[in-house]
Amino acid sequence: MSAPTVEPTTAPAAAPADTAPAPDPRLREGAFGNATALACRECGHQVALGPFYACPECFGPLEVAYDFPAVTREQIEAGPRNIWRYKALLPVPDDIEQSPNTEPGFTRLLEARNLAAELGLDKLWVKDDSTNPTNSFKDRVVACALSAARELDAKVFACPSTGNLANAVAAAGARAGMKTVVFIPSNLEKPKQVNSAVYTDKLVAVDGNYDDVNKLASEIAGEEEGWAFVNVNVRPFYAEGSKTLGYEIAEQLGWRLPDQVVIPVASGSQLTKVRKAFQELVALGLVEDKPVRIFGAQATGCSPVSTAYKAGVDAIRPVKPDTIAKSLAIGNPADGIYVLDICRETGGAVEDISDDEVREGILLLARTEGIFTETAGGTTVGVLKKLVETGQLDTSLETVVINTGMGLKTLDAVADRVGPAATIAPSYSAFVASGIV
Amino acid sequence: MAVSVRIPTILRTYTGGASEVSAEGATLAELLDCLEADHPGIRARVLDDTGALRRFVNVYVGNEDVRFLDDLATPTPDGAQVSIIPAVAGG
Numbered sequence: 001m002s003a004p005t006v007e008p009t010t011a012p013a014a015a016p017a018d019t020a021p022a023p024d025p026r027l028r029e030g031a032f033g034n035a036t037a038l039a040c041r042e043c044g045h046q047v048a049l050g051p052f053y054a055c056p057e058c059f060g061p062l063e064v065a066y067d068f069p070a071v072t073r074e075q076i077e078a079g080p081r082n083i084w085r086y087k088a089l090l091p092v093p094d095d096i097e098q099s100p101n102t103e104p105g106f107t108r109l110l111e112a113r114n115l116a117a118e119l120g121l122d123k124l125w126v127k128d129d130s131t132n133p134t135n136s137f138k139d140r141v142v143a144c145a146l147s148a149a150r151e152l153d154a155k156v157f158a159c160p161s162t163g164n165l166a167n168a169v170a171a172a173g174a175r176a177g178m179k180t181v182v183f184i185p186s187n188l189e190k191p192k193q194v195n196s197a198v199y200t201d202k203l204v205a206v207d208g209n210y211d212d213v214n215k216l217a218s219e220i221a222g223e224e225e226g227w228a229f230v231n232v233n234v235r236p237f238y239a240e241g242s243k244t245l246g247y248e249i250a251e252q253l254g255w256r257l258p259d260q261v262v263i264p265v266a267s268g269s270q271l272t273k274v275r276k277a278f279q280e281l282v283a284l285g286l287v288e289d290k291p292v293r294i295f296g297a298q299a300t301g302c303s304p305v306s307t308a309y310k311a312g313v314d315a316i317r318p319v320k321p322d323t324i325a326k327s328l329a330i331g332n333p334a335d336g337i338y339v340l341d342i343c344r345e346t347g348g349a350v351e352d353i354s355d356d357e358v359r360e361g362i363l364l365l366a367r368t369e370g371i372f373t374e375t376a377g378g379t380t381v382g383v384l385k386k387l388v389e390t391g392q393l394d395t396s397l398e399t400v401v402i403n404t405g406m407g408l409k410t411l412d413a414v415a416d417r418v419g420p421a422a423t424i425a426p427s428y429s430a431f432v433a434s435g436i437v
Numbered sequence: 438m439a440v441s442v443r444i445p446t447i448l449r450t451y452t453g454g455a456s457e458v459s460a461e462g463a464t465l466a467e468l469l470d471c472l473e474a475d476h477p478g479i480r481a482r483v484l485d486d487t488g489a490l491r492r493f494v495n496v497y498v499g500n501e502d503v504r505f506l507d508d509l510a511t512p513t514p515d516g517a518q519v520s521i522i523p524a525v526a527g528g
């Protein structure tokens with residue numbers, strides 16, 4: 001028996017699976033699991049599964065289309081405690097667990113009672129993706145991209161990155177025994193540079209911002225044979241990895257959807273895929289349908305999506321980023337318009353906060369829940385706080401906030417704000433005199 | 438007045454496989470007219486029905502996105518390098 005095909009979220013009637021373009025005969029059978037084609041999210045045009053990312057008709061983004069089999073909760077629960085428990089819903093082969101990968105996912109979903117109390121929320125969870133192998137949610141997307149690169153017989157595994165992606169690509173490539181080349185803006189946080197350079201001797205720092213690095217990578221992808229740029233020419237496969245965040249949240253809540261989710265937005269890809277995951281779970285009968293309000297978080301110094309949301313317009317005007325939240329510093333977010341659609345359609349919002357509020361968000365999460373997040377998570381927690389204060393978030397509803405990255409990578413953001421409360425001589429009288437307690 | 442235009446993979450069917458072509462025009466709009474004359478069909482891929490740049494295409498003059506400049510009215514001086522690049526997501 002075959003479950004209903006889940007179509008790309010907003011594509012106008014994608015063609016049914018049996019009219020999908022013929023696969024490349026050089027691909028092995030089942031190379032992309034239950035995926036059937038790449039479909040344009042804008043016009044529905046389909047192309048064969050391969051290293052393609054833009055629609056030849058309208059330049060729209062290509063997304064993976066599937067013919068899903070019937071999948072049960074029991075089958076998923078019997079799987080490994082990593083993202084491959086959802087392999088039937090990803091564009092990866094059935095034997096994916098046989099290939100070396102970093103095996104990310106199934107990170108903890110923590111009930112955050114202290115933070116909830118502090119903010120005045122009835123029920124709050126933190127989905128903590130800082131414990132992935134290279135300490136950000138990017139290990140999820142890279143694991144799927146690596147599978148695609150392997151099946152397409154790519155020789156070089158590469159990416160333009162704001163840092164976390166570079167870390168994940170360099171590590172996964174090392175484990176897979178592939179040559180990696182990662183491109184970053186030269187002003188990136190030092191820990192993120194080191195976290196890539198330990199795994200690869202081909203870290204390339206580009207004088208420019210992320211959007212410049214991205215442009216360069218797109219040009220290289222157009223010229224070099226055999227390169228798999230995870231977020232350029234194998235982007236459709238890569239992006240599907242973010243769905244596992246949504247699957248895990250639902251499974252860890254006991255197979256149900258939360259009422260509200262707050263998600264950081266750089267390119268916007270992750271937010272759209274968490275939504276797609278929820279919709280697929282409903283379509284497959286794995287969770288009950290219900291409204292889920294989706295909120296996007298940006299730092300004011302790079303807030304093109306939030307700006308468009310507040311202005312009530314559909315087009316996103318690119319910006320030149322200037323914020324400490326460098327992992328969110330994409331001035332020209334390709335999936336931004338879908339974030340606008342989703343947040344509006346679900347009754348959510350897109351909000352932004354200052355760099356000081358980002359730092360406060362980091363400290364707030366650390367001091368209420370013992371989770372040290374990077375600037376992206378500081379942004380998300382800070383935006384959560386602002387959404388409560390401005391009445392945009394319903395405090396009586398069950399809320400999940402996603403922490404996508406680890407604080408040790410952006411230590412500088414708070415290093416000047418915290419430190420010893422006192423420096424004292426090693427004597428009891430000195431301690432008493434310090435007035436610490 | 439010659440300007441070099443980098444063509445993305447998905448549009449190379451219009452340029453006979455060439456990744457770089459030469460075109461003329463004082464502005465991006467004129468340049469696209471010239472491209473259309475030499476490679477019929479290409480303009481409609483880059484511009485939408487209203488004649489604006491499509492949502493998912495980024496066009497650069499030098500290293501600058503034309504949306505930071507004058508869009509289709511952006512000057513394309515002799516010797517400039519124009520790049521047409523599909524938007525990508527995910528950093």
Ligand SMILES: Cc1ncc(COP(=O)(O)O)c(C=O)c1O
Pocket residue numbers: 136137138162164165264265266267268269270271327328374376377404405406526527528
């Ligand atoms: C830690 C972290 N959080 C969130 C994001 C944003 O994800 P997206 O680009 O899918 O919006 C990124 C990277 O882009 C990141 O590194």
Ligand SMILES: [Zn+2]
Pocket residue numbers: 040041042043044045055056057058059060
């Ligand atoms: Zn299309």
